[in-house]
Amino acid sequence: MKRRDFIQLAGLGTGAFMMPAFAMGRNVSPEAFLEKSVDAAVNKRLADAALNAAKSKGASYADVRIGRYLNQFVVTREDKVQNIVNTESYGVGVRVIANGCWGFAAVVDVNNEAQMAKAAEDAVAIAKANAKLMKEPVQLAPQKGFGEVSWKAPIKKNAFEVPIKEKVDLLLSVNDAAMKNGANYVNSVLFLVNEQKYFASTDGSYIDQDVHRIWPIFNVTAIDPKSGKFETRNALSAPMGMGYDYLQANPSDKITGVTTRYNKGYDMLEDATAAAKQAKEKLTAKSVEAGKYDLILDPSHLWLTIHESVGHPLELDRVLGYEANFAGTSFATLDKWQSKNFQYGSKQVNLIADKLQEGSLGAVGWDDEGVNTKKWDLVKEGVLVNYQAIRDQAHIIGEKESHGCCYADSWSSVQFQRMPNVSLAAGKTPLSVDDMIKDVKKGIYIIGDGSFSIDQQRYNFQFGGQLFYEIKDGKIAGMLKDVAYQSNTQEFWNSCVQVCDEKDYRLGGSFFDGKGQPSQSSAVSHGSSTARFNGVNVINTARKI
Amino acid sequence: MSIILTESEAKALLQKVLAYSKADECEINLLGEERGNLRYARNEVSTSGSLINQNLSVQSSFGKKVGVATIDEFSEESLEKVVRRSEELAQLAPENPEYVSILEPQTYLKSSGFFESTAGINADKRADAVAKSLELSRAKNLTAAGFLDNQKGYSAMMNSKGLFAYYPSTSVNFSLTVRTPDGTGSGYIARGYSDVNKLDTAAATTIAIQKAMGSMNAKALEPGKYTVILEPTAAAVLLENIYFNFDARSADEGRSFLSKPGGKTKLGEKIVDERVNIYSDPTHPDLPASPWAGDGQPLDKITWIEKGVVKNMIYSRYWAQKNNVKAVPSPSNVIMDGGTATMEELIKSTKQGILVTKLWYIREVDPQTLLLTGLTRDGTFYIENGVIKHPVKNFRFNESPVIMLNNLETLGKSERVVSTESDRNYMVPPMKIREFTFSSLSDAV
Secondary structure (H helix, E strand, O other): HHHHHHHOOOOOOOOOOOOOOOOOOOOOOOHHHHHHOHHHHHHHHHHHHHHHHHHHHOEEEEEEEEEEEEEEEEEEOOOOOOOEEEEEEEEEEEEEEEOOOEEEEEEOOOOOOOOOHHHHHHHHHHHHHHOOOOOOOOOOOOOOOOOEEEEOOOOOHHHHHOOOHHHHHHHHHHHHHHOOOOOOEEEEEEEEEEEEEEEEEEEOOOEEEEEEEEEEEEEEEEEEEOOOOOEEEEEOOOOEOOHHEEEEEEEEHEOOOOOOOEEOOOHHHHHHHHHHHHHHHOOOOEEEOOEEEEEOOOOHHHHHHHHHHHHOOOOOOHHHOOOOOOOOOOOOOOOHHHOOOOEOOOOOOEEEEOOOOOOOOOOHHHHHHHHOOOOOEEEEEEEEOOOOOOOOOHHOOOOOOOOEEEOOOOOOOOOOOOOOOOEEEEOOOOHHHHHHHOOEEEEEEEEEEOOEEOOOOOOOEEEEEEEEEEEEEOEEEEEEEEEEEEEEEHHHHEEEEEEEEEHOOEEEEEEEEOOOOOOOEEEEEEEOOOOOEEEEEEOOOOOOO | OOOOOHHHHHHHHHHHHOOOOOEEEEEEEEEEEEEEEEEEEEOEEEEEEEEEEEEEEEEEEEEEEEEEEEEOOHHHHHHHHHHHHHHHHHOOOOOOOOOOOOOOOOOOOOOOOHHHHHHHOOHHHHHHHHHHHHHHHHHHOEEEEEEEEEEEEEEEEEEEOOEEEEEEEEEHHHHHEEEOOOOOOOEEEEEEEOOOOOOOOOHHHHHHHHHHHOOOEEOOOOOEEEEEEOOHHHHHHHHHHHHHHHHHHHHHHOOOOOHHHHEEEEOOOOOOOOOOOOOOOOOOOOOOOEEEEOOOOOOOOOEEEEEOOEOOOOEHHHHHHHHHOOOOOOOOEEEOOOOOOOOHHHHHHHOOEEEEOEEEEEEEEOOOOOEEEEEEEOOOOEEOOOEEEEOOOOOOEEEOOOHHHEEEEEEOOEEEEOOOOOOOOOEEOOEEEEEEEEEEOOOOO
């Protein structure tokens, strides 16, 4: 699913213009989710049929992904349930190397070995047709087989097993709280994902994985009828690699302050109550005066800046030009990395790639080409030290093995390099947000993610937010609106002067990171503690039409 | 049986499924498609593949309780199972007060969006079309990254009141970015057609090559307000944000750029220059599209903006019933009329301005004003006294398409373009706009 389709489905956009009838995939009844997934022995038999057929047709390598992808959406507005959607997608993707070239074929409605063999043969035929355009054959980093293994997301409560009624009741109570506290409208959505993935390759791996994700969101609108102006405030939740347990917040999961923010447990009702009041407050908030400010960025905001200005430019396929026709290339070129002294950020900046982080969206046991996942440095004390690479790229940066960050969003999509969780390490010196604010003379404290845009080489960016507070002489002086900041990636990260300690560390993330052609979505988390950036250019976004 | 069912095969399958229904109302949607693509970068094939997909979706209702279930297996057993599942779900669901009863049989316009030429594309044809493009960029020692994607498919629907609809279609999209080896020049082209015979990958490549070579060693201009000429590819990604926000309910509720104080809307008001005419027409020969919506409503020709005035907004069947007006479904295509000027004339008549060939990463900054931000990309040029003087460095802009269409100078001839943001195809003219707001510079090429 693409970001825009999701926004339309969830009623978070303002209209459903040109919505394709089948944008949302397949729907199934709730009880289907509790049916046992396909047996691993059956998967192995089907996979072997494809692997053997590929080899007999001349493939030097083949992998098979048998996938069952389940989504559930509960969509509400005010006192109504608009939609309860269950989608299921089941099928197989076969990828091969033949004559040195990749080929891929996907099939739906699979139940026997002959179909698997046919898909493998189709993939080999495509590889051979394209090999004539190829000058350099694919080089795969060696990967040992793991035999028959499995991995399950460490969820405490499977959200798909929670009765629909419980979910509906939660969202309607959230909406009720928002309306009682001054909202004119409220939309809320609970979005659940379960990926049941079986991977097999000619390297001798048979990997069974069960991935879970959850994302509770809402959007509150407050309107001033006199002026016709409206303001919104979105949820401060994060999409997580967790079960329904994310919706049970303990006091230790809450970060209090100018507004409450959340760590590994989210209190949706409390946040909606605050959101309604804050949306109203925004209507009369001071419009920002454009200029240079010191920015204090909360993790609920900073994740998106990390995602766009660090996660994407350090994808090796972009650096090399594989995404030149769509997502773009990167300013972080190989010569900068080779110099060993490219100052990506200040000394305070340590950026880490991590596919193991518990509760994150990117955590799995093995990636979608059978590589065990790991954690590695991207930027160390401000210096660029590495990229994100998969099997057919590892040799380019002199690595002997893949980083394990290959992913496909469906059995029907071909897997390719995708962003692992990329996070800013917490500061090593004890520092709270309050202490950080105390030292700021003229600043803005930004909470929550808003509008975002960055150029195709990841230099120039502009970000908005949900809540903006003016800081004057070390104190919060009130709410601002119409705020967006513009900067350049290297300049911005070099203006980072402080990062709060690990007590403030939280994850944010994206369910719909888009890349590739045809475009694929990937879910990824970004952690950080609150951080301070000095002298950033802030613009005023108010206009009249 | 092929994945792509003929009209009579689709009808027979839908009748078979409907025969299992015991609900008050039942509506079934069906689709099948075959896709193939070839992706390349650094002058080499990178990934490519093929896909077949079929899907059957059953909506059953008892009163205002509705359930939907779908399946991608078409055995007798599966067909009955999917109907039973949707009925069980409907019985479990809370009442949806906004449910509107299914439609009686309708009459649809004739639209021809299926071309045998496109349906016949295979892996070898894709490779040949791409080879023609690669030859040109390799010969000039330039680096090409591109994508060719073809699709053939059909959609069909039937309901328990006897409505039946069927629409087959084909499409092919080709896009290409050509970069110079020193990384200082980049050019882009995208082409989308229903009939592959209209696609000339070599001609398209020549344009991208010209832009790549012409954009080398760009000079920096100060950000600020400039007269711009937007090529259709650049204009489309701004205009579609107007199209995405044409919902009547949001406007009535006071949370749209079409809202006015006091719960009123801008329906019937002039919101942009009087030369702006925007409409939908599924039978448009250059942009054929489905003549029916997913719930069976006919998609007839409809005007959204006429002489700058808002003539229609989208009304869901529920919102239309509540407001006692005619329902207006979301369209399957959008066309903006053009003028007569050629690109050459637009440039020649410009004393000082900037030619924008593509825009990138467009995001809404403020829904109230439709303020958008984004950047120029892959070829931006300075025009002085009617001629292109030199390439310029890319800009970030902050501009509303509503303000932009009020600052309209001249319109060129409308052509079919592919949105680089949403992949949707539109008819859009090139346009000259005064006082377009660039707010900062970007080092990106």
